[in-house]
Amino acid sequence: RSRSFSHFSFPHRSILRFSAVFKMTDQDKRGMKKQHEAVAATSAVSNTSGNSKARILGSAIAGASELALFHPVDTIAKRLMSTETRIVAANVSGTALNLNEAIFRESCNKTAIQKFGSLFPGVGYGAVYKILQRIYKFGGQPVLKDSLGKKYGVEFENRFGHQNGRTMIAAVSGSLIGIGEVFLLPLDALKVKAQTAPEQLKGRGVVDIFAKEGFGLYRGAGWTAARNAPGSFALFGGNAAAKSYMGVGEDGQRATWAQDALSSAAGAIASITVAQPLDVIKTRIQNRPFNSPESGVSIILKLTKNEGVGGFFKGLTPKLMVVGPKLIFSFTVAQHTIAYFTNKFNN
Numbered sequence: 089r090s091r092s093f094s095h096f097s098f099p100h101r102s103i104l105r106f107s108a109v110f111k112m113t114d115q116d117k118r119g120m121k122k123q124h125e126a127v128a129a130t131s132a133v134s135n136t137s138g139n140s141k142a143r144i145l146g147s148a149i150a151g152a153s154e155l156a157l158f159h160p161v162d163t164i165a166k167r168l169m170s171t172e173t174r175i176v177a178a179n180v181s182g183t184a185l186n187l188n189e190a191i192f193r194e195s196c197n198k199t200a201i202q203k204f205g206s207l208f209p210g211v212g213y214g215a216v217y218k219i220l221q222r223i224y225k226f227g228g229q230p231v232l233k234d235s236l237g238k239k240y241g242v243e244f245e246n247r248f249g250h251q252n253g254r255t256m257i258a259a260v261s262g263s264l265i266g267i268g269e270v271f272l273l274p275l276d277a278l279k280v281k282a283q284t285a286p287e288q289l290k291g292r293g294v295v296d297i298f299a300k301e302g303f304g305l306y307r308g309a310g311w312t313a314a315r316n317a318p319g320s321f322a323l324f325g326g327n328a329a330a331k332s333y334m335g336v337g338e339d340g341q342r343a344t345w346a347q348d349a350l351s352s353a354a355g356a357i358a359s360i361t362v363a364q365p366l367d368v369i370k371t372r373i374q375n376r377p378f379n380s381p382e383s384g385v386s387i388i389l390k391l392t393k394n395e396g397v398g399g400f401f402k403g404l405t406p407k408l409m410v411v412g413p414k415l416i417f418s419f420t421v422a423q424h425t426i427a428y429f430t431n432k433f434n435n
Contacts, residue, residue: 266320
């Protein structure tokens with residue numbers, strides 16, 4: 089009877105031990121899952137991306153500051169990009185004359201003060217557009233980055249490595265945010281028209297324009313999305329890569345003003361250069377009269393024929409020299425103020 093009991097108890101004890109192994113395996117799986125989530129949180133998601141209030145406040149401050157300092161510069165760049173004739177002449181005086189006419193338009197023969205004043209058209213549209221755009225872009229990208237990091241952080245790290253995985257998460261989230269920016273296109277279109285063709289808006293109110301033009305204000309939406317996707321990918325990806333190189337974000341380290349400025353510069357230069365050809369097409373689509381639209385393909389063919397391939401990069405130099413600092417400035421202010429307010433609100 090003892091042998092019989094032992095005979096039947098042995099497999100019973102084995103089954104208990106065997107089931108215990110399965111229980112340990114389940115615990116191990118849960119532990120591994122937590123480890124993966126921790127890796128994703130520390131590798132693909134920045135700890136300083138901020139809470140909602142901090143993101144909105146920091147981005148709004150960046151947009152308002154950028155508008156106050158750089159609206160005239162933006163007007164110059166837009167007018168140069170919308171000029172369909174060659175600016176560089178056979179001599180310096182001819183080039184200077186062409187630049188004067190392209191930049192100041194009907195004020196080209198007026199006094200210096202009047203010329204400067206002519207660079208502020210569309211400041212009302214510009215204020216609404218710029219502040220909303222910066223809140224959406226600089227405040228929204230960290231939210232999407234956090235979400236992608238939590239869901240796909242491990243996959244990105246396994247595919248691209250620890251540092252590159254974080255950079256790719258930032259770049260992809262920036263690209264998606266850039267595409268979604270198309271919903272602000274009507275305000276951007278009105279700002280561009282005010283800067284380059286104010287006669288189209290003369291005597292018309294905002295309500296009248298939206299009521300009569302409707303979806304016509306979304307003209308060039310496809311080209312805008314095509315421009316924003318690589319441009320925002322380069323902006324946020326370049327910024328993240330530069331911070332990764334400087335060691336920012338590791339062990340919760342916050343960036344200094346100088347580090348934010350350097351990383352913003354890397355992202356801005358990459359973004360402006362990559363997006364310039366499509367930006368020229370977008371600007372020319374937007375400055376066409378409401379009743380005389382022109383397709384992007386038609387603009388490309390005409391531009392190539394009349395201005396050559398270099399026409400796609402018209403305005404790149406002033407954008408890098410002047411608009412570049414504008415983007416660097418606003419991106420730096422946004423990143424640093426978001427981190428500042430996040431720390432302040434949390435404490």
